[in-house]
Amino acid sequence: MQILNKRFFLNCGLVVMITSITALVYRCKNPNVESDYYNPVVLATHFNGEHYVGSETCMECHADIYSSHLKTAHYNTSAIANKETILGSFEPGSNVLDLEYVKFTMERKSDSFYQHIAYKNRLKKTPPSSFDIVIGSGVMGQTYLTWQGDELFQLQSSYHSPADTWVNSPGFPTYALERPVRDGCIKCHVTFATNRTPGQGNQYDKEKIIYGVDCERCHRPAAKHVVYHRKHPEASTAKFMLKIDSLSRQRRLDVCAQCHSGSRTNQLKGFPFSFLTGEDLNEYSRNITTKKQSQELDVHGNQYGLLTSSECFKQTPTMDCTTCHNPHKNQRRNTDYFNQKCTQCHSGNVKTCSAETSQSKTMGNDCIACHMPKIRSQSISIKLTEKDSVESSFNIRTHLIKIYANQEISGKP
Ligand code: HEC
Ligand code: HEC
Ligand code: HEC
Ligand code: HEC
Ligand code: HEC
Ligand code: HEC
Ligand code: HEC
Known part of the structure; x- marks a missing residue:
């Protein structure tokens, strides 16, 4: 026993x-078997090996910034196409784009959206293209992209917000065309895309496109930061995260200039998605400009070039884009807020225009209406209908802050 x-x-x-x-x-x-919590899902990997984890992972620790960011034009500048994100109409009567040689009809089949093509002078038949990706938050308009296998193309039908109608995509002819979408087009509208031949082809890994201008486009891929702070909830100073406000002014401006200083098509180093905050943007890319172009910066997409030509910028050592913009908030049409920014510097001893000479009584204190007026873009315009002889253009707020003659001030804010 x-x-x-x-x-x-x-x-x-x-x-x-x-x-x-x-x-x-x-x-x-x-x-890490005890929990996937310490292993956030990797959405894509940058050329330098750092991983992107997406803004949803930031929510638990940066809740306020996360939720206000969802409302920005940045966050909404690209998305998977669906009934919430597509702004153009699929209702019969307002679902047609009629061009000289071709007619497009937009059709919805339950949760899928299609562009049908009818050639006017040919028997040719082409299968419909699906709306797969939306580009543009809709402030001015939207463009749509379609997949053919793993190749990405731009649809010819675009949406114009002010006229609430379908228009021919800017730069397209009046016959049917398929335009491949390369990094050079989407580099400013998505956070990161995994292109099979970076910088050139239009073949992408569909699952590895991070839509919108998300946190990590400005703050660099943040997997290490997330893992560290999840493992060390007691830590109160940021680890594995660049402090943007301690960078030099030029490096801070570069964060925004990568997308707001013209098309920068001259790629000197790496690929369109290579540049990361903290690096010298001019080492990566430059604009190809003629002398005339550099004298006349267009209001579309070159806020950096215009601001840096202004006296306000040149005569202050600290001004950058965040002097007036909070990158985490939607501040469109918050005119009072922007005018306050002017009077932060222009009051007391700093010069301001006198009420009589500037008729500022009638305009109230709306500094930006006179000194940052809306100006017609020379570089983007679209034809609303084929019969239109005048091209409809976009009025965009100029960032060249100066004294304008009365006739230059076109629209009210
Ligand atoms: C588990 C918590 C946690 C998560 C998740 C997290 N952070 Fe943080 N983060 C912190 C802490 C703690 C700090 C330091 C205190 C502060 O500045 O709020 C910080 C600071 C920062 C800073 C400021 C750095 C500085 O010193 O100026 C940035 C930028 C930042 N985080 C970005 C992100 C982004 C982007 C994500 C998502 C991809 C993210 N964080 C996810 C905890 C977290
Ligand atoms: C260098 C950066 C850059 C590139 C490249 C670029 N865009 Fe844009 N795009 C912008 C910016 C910035 C705006 C906002 C308007 C402005 O500043 O003029 C914008 C606005 C738009 C809008 C209107 C958005 C809205 O919500 O009103 C559409 C649509 C658009 N772009 C489509 C495209 C397409 C299609 C391509 C490629 C052929 C392209 N963009 C290439 C930076 C870029
Ligand atoms: C368009 C670029 C851009 C995007 C997108 C962006 N940020 Fe920022 N963020 C900045 C800049 C620039 C600063 C520095 C602000 C300053 O210098 O005043 C900053 C500062 C911060 C800070 C530290 C200061 C503060 O305000 O608390 C945190 C934390 C932060 N960002 C988190 C996030 C998170 C989380 C997201 C996404 C939900 C995000 N950011 C998206 C540009 C951006
Ligand atoms: C990855 C490219 C990218 C970066 C980086 C970027 N922007 Fe933008 N920004 C855009 C695009 C694209 C739009 C147009 C969005 C739309 O309406 O679809 C835009 C729109 C804006 C708008 C207009 C918002 C509105 O409500 O219409 C402001 C203001 C702005 N950006 C400021 C900034 C500032 C400040 C920074 C730097 C801290 C910055 N951007 C960095 C691409 C970028
Ligand atoms: C960071 C401080 C700062 C901010 C913010 C600022 N300015 Fe200025 N601004 C200056 C300085 C410095 C000068 C050059 C000296 C002067 O004329 O007072 C200047 C010059 C000017 C001039 C004369 C330009 C010329 O070409 O003669 C105008 C007009 C002006 N600012 C309007 C504005 C408006 C409108 C705003 C708001 C949208 C604004 N400023 C925001 C600092 C600033
Ligand atoms: C002196 C203040 C000031 C500074 C500095 C400034 N902005 Fe702006 N920005 C404004 C004002 C005012 C508006 C108009 C807002 C509105 O219409 O609601 C604006 C609008 C914009 C828009 C939208 C344009 C449109 O009409 O659709 C973009 C994009 C933008 N800013 C980008 C930038 C970038 C990038 C920088 C840095 C290079 C910058 N801003 C610096 C004051 C400023
Ligand atoms: C109705 C249009 C209008 C409005 C509104 C307006 N200004 Fe002016 N501003 C002018 C004109 C015109 C001049 C040139 C004549 C003058 O000096 O009065 C000027 C000149 C200036 C100068 C240069 C002064 C100098 O002597 O070099 C500054 C700085 C300035 N304005 C800032 C502001 C600020 C800040 C606001 C908002 C509080 C504002 N302006 C509102 C039209 C306007």
Whole structure:
């Protein structure tokens, strides 16, 4: 009996030991098995090996910034196409784009959206293209992209917000055309895309496109930061995260200039998505400009070039884009807020225009209406209908802050 008992306990001990050793070996091989929490899902990987994890992972620790960011034009500048994100109409009567040689009809089939093509002078038939990706938050308009296998193309039908109608995509002819979408087009409208031949082809890994201008486009891929702070909830100073406000003014401006200083098509180093905050943008890309172009910066997409030509900028050592803009908030049409920014510098000893000479009584204190007026863009325009002889253009707020003659001030804010 005693012997049996002893053997029984010995056996039990052995079983316990083997179980613990197995568990130990398993844990060493799979250190994070206790929770996926410490292993956030990687959405894409930058050329430098750093991982993107997306803004949803930031929510738990930066809740306020996360929720206000969802409302920005940046966050909404690209998305998967669906009934919430597509602004153009699929209702019969307002679902047609009629051009000289071709007619497009937009059709909705339950949760899918299609562009049908009818050629006017040919028997040719082409299958419909689906609306797969939306580009543009809709402030001015939207353009749509379609997949053919893993190749990305731009649809010819675009949406024009002010006229609430379908228009021919800017730069397209009046016959049917398919335009491949390369990095050079989407580099400013998505956070990161995994292109099979970066910078050139239009073949992408569909699952690895991070839509919108998301946190990590300005703050660099943040997987390490997230993992560290999840493991160290007590840590109160940021780890593995660049402090943007301690960078030099030029490096801070570069964060915004990568998308707001013209098309920068002259790629000197890396690919369109290579540049990361903290680096010297001019080492990566430049604009190809003629002398005339550099004298006449267009209001579309070159806020950087215009602002840096202004006296306000040149005569202050600290001004950058965040002097007036909070990158985490939608501040469109918040005129009072922007005017306050002017009077932060232009009051007391700093010069302001006198009420009589500037008729500022009638305009109230709306500094930006006179000194940052809306100006017609020379570079983007679209034809609303084929019969239109006048091209409809876009009025965009200029960032060349100066004294304008009355006739230059076109629209009210
Ligand atoms: C588990 C918590 C946690 C998560 C998740 C997290 N952060 Fe942080 N983050 C912190 C802490 C703590 C700080 C330091 C205190 C502060 O500035 O709020 C910080 C600071 C920052 C800063 C300021 C850095 C500085 O010193 O100026 C930025 C920018 C930032 N985080 C971006 C992000 C982004 C982008 C994400 C999502 C991809 C993210 N964080 C996810 C905890 C987190
Ligand atoms: C260098 C950066 C850059 C590139 C490249 C670029 N865009 Fe844009 N795009 C912008 C900016 C910035 C705006 C906002 C308006 C402005 O500043 O003039 C904008 C506005 C738009 C809008 C209107 C958005 C809205 O919500 O009103 C559409 C649509 C658009 N772009 C489509 C495209 C397409 C299609 C391509 C490629 C052929 C392209 N963009 C290439 C930066 C860029
Ligand atoms: C368009 C670029 C841009 C985007 C997108 C962006 N940020 Fe920022 N963020 C900045 C800049 C620039 C600063 C520095 C602000 C300053 O210097 O005043 C900053 C500062 C911060 C800070 C530290 C200061 C503060 O305001 O608390 C945190 C934290 C932060 N960002 C988190 C985020 C998170 C989380 C997201 C996404 C939900 C995000 N940011 C999206 C540009 C951006
Ligand atoms: C990855 C490219 C990218 C970066 C980086 C970027 N922007 Fe933008 N920004 C855009 C695009 C694209 C739009 C047009 C969005 C739309 O309406 O679809 C835009 C729109 C804006 C608008 C207009 C918002 C509105 O409500 O219409 C402001 C203001 C702005 N950006 C400021 C900034 C500032 C300040 C920074 C730097 C902190 C910055 N951007 C960095 C691409 C970028
Ligand atoms: C960071 C401080 C700062 C801010 C903010 C600022 N300015 Fe200025 N601004 C200056 C300085 C400095 C000068 C050059 C000296 C002067 O004329 O007072 C200047 C010059 C000007 C001039 C004369 C330009 C010329 O070409 O003669 C106008 C007009 C002006 N600012 C309007 C504005 C308006 C409107 C705003 C708001 C949208 C604004 N400023 C925001 C600092 C600032
Ligand atoms: C002196 C203040 C000031 C500074 C500095 C400034 N902005 Fe602006 N920005 C404005 C005002 C005012 C508006 C108009 C807002 C509105 O219409 O609601 C604006 C609008 C914009 C728009 C939208 C243009 C449109 O009409 O659709 C973009 C994009 C933008 N800013 C980008 C930038 C970038 C990038 C920088 C840095 C290079 C910058 N801003 C610096 C005051 C400023
Ligand atoms: C109705 C249009 C109008 C409005 C509104 C307006 N200004 Fe002016 N501003 C002018 C004109 C015109 C001049 C040139 C004549 C003058 O000096 O009065 C001028 C000149 C200036 C100068 C240069 C002064 C100098 O002597 O070099 C500054 C700085 C300035 N304005 C800032 C502001 C600020 C800040 C606001 C808002 C509080 C504002 N302006 C509102 C039209 C306007």
